[in-house]
Amino acid sequence: MIQSLLIANRGEIACRIIRTTNAMNIRTIAVYSDADAGALHVQQADDAVRIGPPPAAESYLRGEAIIAAAKSSGAEAIHPGYGFLSENSEFAQAVIDAGLIWVGPKPDSIRAMGLKDAAKQLMRDAGVPVTPGYDGTDQSPERLAQEAEQIGYPVLIKAVAGGGGKGMRKVDRASDFAASLESCRREAQASFGNDHVLLEKWITSPRHIEVQIFGDSHGNAVHLFERDCSLQRRHQKVIEEAPAPGMDAATREQLCAAAVRAAKAVDYVGAGTVEFIADGNAGTDGGLSADNIFFMEMNTRLQVEHPVTEEITRVDLVEWQLRVASGEPIPLAQDDLTIRGHAIEARLYAEDPSSGFLPSTGRLDHFHLSESGRVETGVAQTHAISPHYDPMIAKLIYHADTREQAVDGLQKMVAETQIWPVKTNAAFLARALDHPDFRSANLDTGFIAAHEDALIPSTEPNDQHWRIAARAIQDHSAGGAEPKGLMGFRLNAPTETGIWVGYDGEFRSVEPAGQAALASVTGDRGPITFDSGQAIAFDAVARGTGQGAIGDGAILAPMPGKIIAVDVAAGDSVEEGQRLLVMEAMKMEHTLTAPFTGIVTDLPAQQGAQVQVDTLLARIEPAE
The missing domain is CATH 2.40.50.100 (RNA polymerase II/Efflux pump adaptor protein, barrel-sandwich hybrid domain)
Known part of the structure; x- marks a missing residue:
């Protein structure tokens, strides 16, 4: 078993990893930028090493500095968390070449799933259903426009590299295609250094369903069921839950089996997520149909929303990561994994919904989060929300026997949030959780855009x-x-x-x-x-x-x-x-x-x- 671990990340995910390493008696080493010198993850770790000034490009994205910190502190392994360098195959290989243990999938697996066009072909070969579209090598505007006509509008233009909603455009009519393609390519080049795109059929009522998978170095691969991450704003997840509402046993079996095939196709080791897009109108009675669920991409890391899976399976995914990275087999077989109740998570952001969701930074003079459920955070009262990093303050998670009870519990947690003077999306989350369509699971990825006016609270006091x-x-x-x-x-x-x-x-x-x-x-x-x-x-x-x-x-x-x-x-x-x-x-x-x-x-x-x-x-x- 790994005895010492450097966490190449910050904030709530670093604190989350430390909680498990403490339980396993593993020594932890934090890294920090100048902006994070007094951060919670630095306080909680056994040791900490400075890696640079506040900008991420000069600190948390400097792979050589992180490896040097691991060596100087005597760390045996590096856990990348999520974001930053977690899906960087070159960094993963550099960690291995330095004689350190990489707590993540093989670099080849990361590379295989890093480009969406190549990944889709790999999934086709593995028998995983993919969204109808075009991912060929001919990238001429003329060929892409022709393929869009054959697919039928509306279509989605998507950058083959990267993620987070960058380099994506929905096109409703042929007359808009050329301008949308140019804009998408320009954004993709600026964000990822690669302007190649693929085309997909636009699903009119899309639901974002993802499956948690886990593999080990002994040839085993299992799934830990699915999550629904349909509540999104500009392609960024806001509320996630497990299991997915409307998922019957037969559809679940087919979907999760396809996810395991995807994992085995790339010889996957560690925690990963296979993401699918589902047509919410395809099933009966508002449910889901296996015939209309398609592969989107694979995230070769731990996901932000992993706590809801942990809650319904009673599994510590970080512990599994460390055991598998140490050479052990997956702790449980597929038949040993079952679903227990329902879990839901909300992402609490430092942002102002009434001002177009602009980020809100500054000192947390007053900071109180509910203790009635699970809380994952990397800040405390008097800490500051920095403009240099993601504005997520915390994840609030509630588990109960039923979905209705879980939603009630999470809404109570959100309502009890007290933060000042930094602005948050707490009231926005509370309204989303209380919306009749959400309560009845009548949702898709367009839910927030369709109801945004009703979800943004008035700034005037009553x-x-x-x-x-x-x-x-x-x-x-x-x-x-x-x-x-x-x-x-x-x-x-x-x-x-x-x-x-x-x-x-x-x-x-x-x-x-x-x-x-x-x-x-x-x-x-x-x-x-x-x-x-x-x-x-x-x-x-x-x-x-x-x-x-x-x-x-x-x-x-x-x-x-x-x-x-x-x-x-x-x-x-x-x-x-x-x-x-x-x-x-x-x-x-x-x-x-x-x-x-x-x-x-x-x-x-x-x-x-x-x-x-x-x-x-x-x-x-x-x-x-």
């Missing part, structure tokens, strides 16, 4: 959000030095039973929610309300806008605190909403602004001064 925020302020005040009643804020106005709460320039006296809810007084923004995974930041105090202030322009201290900034001087002209000063109280910063356009006629406030509630800080007279 009445319940306001009440939850008020309750958070009230509870925070009750637990601190100030008496509970102080949080009925006033600005030269009578004390009210409500709690003053502000959001985007609007301020309300709000009756707090009756029960404690998912909210926290966090950082310098006051209460952050978390509702079904959505984070909304409120202000904890009315910013100079009470009725009294509007009437006479008196800006009063809403609570005891310290003045940490004064932005104006007596005699200054100010605009409505302009910041006047900032107070610090309850370990939060509170901004007070001008209630209307006018002139600062009085300014008793001084930076650094401690003030009591209702102290006059400034007075504004309306402009004529």
Whole structure:
């Protein structure tokens, strides 16, 4: 058995591997870039070696640096995780040539499945059904256009190298083919250094079904059943589950047998995934039909979504990888593997759905993930989401006896997500899991695009959000030095039973929610309300806008605190909403602004001064 392992990766997959190596008493060595010096996987490993600056091309993609780190640390083997160099046959060969154990398939197997056109021919020879199309060597635009006509529109143009949705175009009509081909080739050349393409018949209601396979060096190969990864956005998986909904026993047997034939055709060793595209309209009663499931590609590595397979089979796939790489046979025979219940996984990303899913980076000042299911993550509170790497924060996984129970459990996990100020897709995931079509397994790869407007939550708070925020302020005040009643804020106005709460320039006296809810007084923004995974930041105090202030322009201290900034001087002209000063109280910063356009006629406030509630800080007279 391997005694020491270098993990040539980062983040949650590195932490996932470490969990298994700890259980197996295997010494682990992490590698890290400068951006990851304090990362969780570095903290959890037995040793760690720096391999370069933050950009992946200068660190995690430098094969020679990783091999040197393995040798200098005394590692016997290298596990590539997924992404980065995991499917790089040259790197795999270099690891072997350096006298190290490669925890992955043979370099020849990686090469055989690396180009989609060659792989499809190999699968045909092995009796694996492939999608109708063209993958010939004649790459002239004229020949490709002719083949597209014979296949029949719509067709899919796909780069023969690479993946991740790059170099792919759906073409609906012949008049669009030439421009789409040019664009696809240009993207493929830029991404993979290879502009060759293949053509496939476009499946109108496609479902993405993949089979987990495993081989060893003793000639054995088994499958660990299928996963459904149809919920995708721009060809990137979002939610995965196992087993696939609508898969009957006969179809499963045929599909998984084809996947095992694919593995044996390339003498596969280790964990891999055979990916298929299924016509969701082909089966009866919304199910799947073996006659309409076709080979797409083979991923020669561990997949991001492998936890759902582990949950339904009770198998540790990383342990199997290490045992097989050490020369042992696969631990279980095919007949020993069975399906237990249903598992589902959601990928929690640092991105903003309301802004076109732009990545969101920065420090995780507030970070809480549900503990009701399985969580795979590589970050913790105070860690930062770097712009240099994939924006996935965590994988949330739930296993139950039935699909309905699993979806309920995962939705609860997603709803309990509390992250700030980094934005996430948690609320988007919660809405997807609750959508009637998803609940009834009426889904295909176009599900998100078809329902995107309904899945993206509004950024505006509703009445319940306001009440939850008020309750958070009230509870925070009750637990601190100030008496509970102080949080009925006033600005030269009578004390009210409500709690003053502000959001985007609007301020309300709000009756707090009756029960404690998912909210926290966090950082310098006051209460952050978390509702079904959505984070909304409120202000904890009315910013100079009470009725009294509007009437006479008196800006009063809403609570005891310290003045940490004064932005104006007596005699200054100010605009409505302009910041006047900032107070610090309850370990939060509170901004007070001008209630209307006018002139600062009085300014008793001084930076650094401690003030009591209702102290006059400034007075504004309306402009004529």
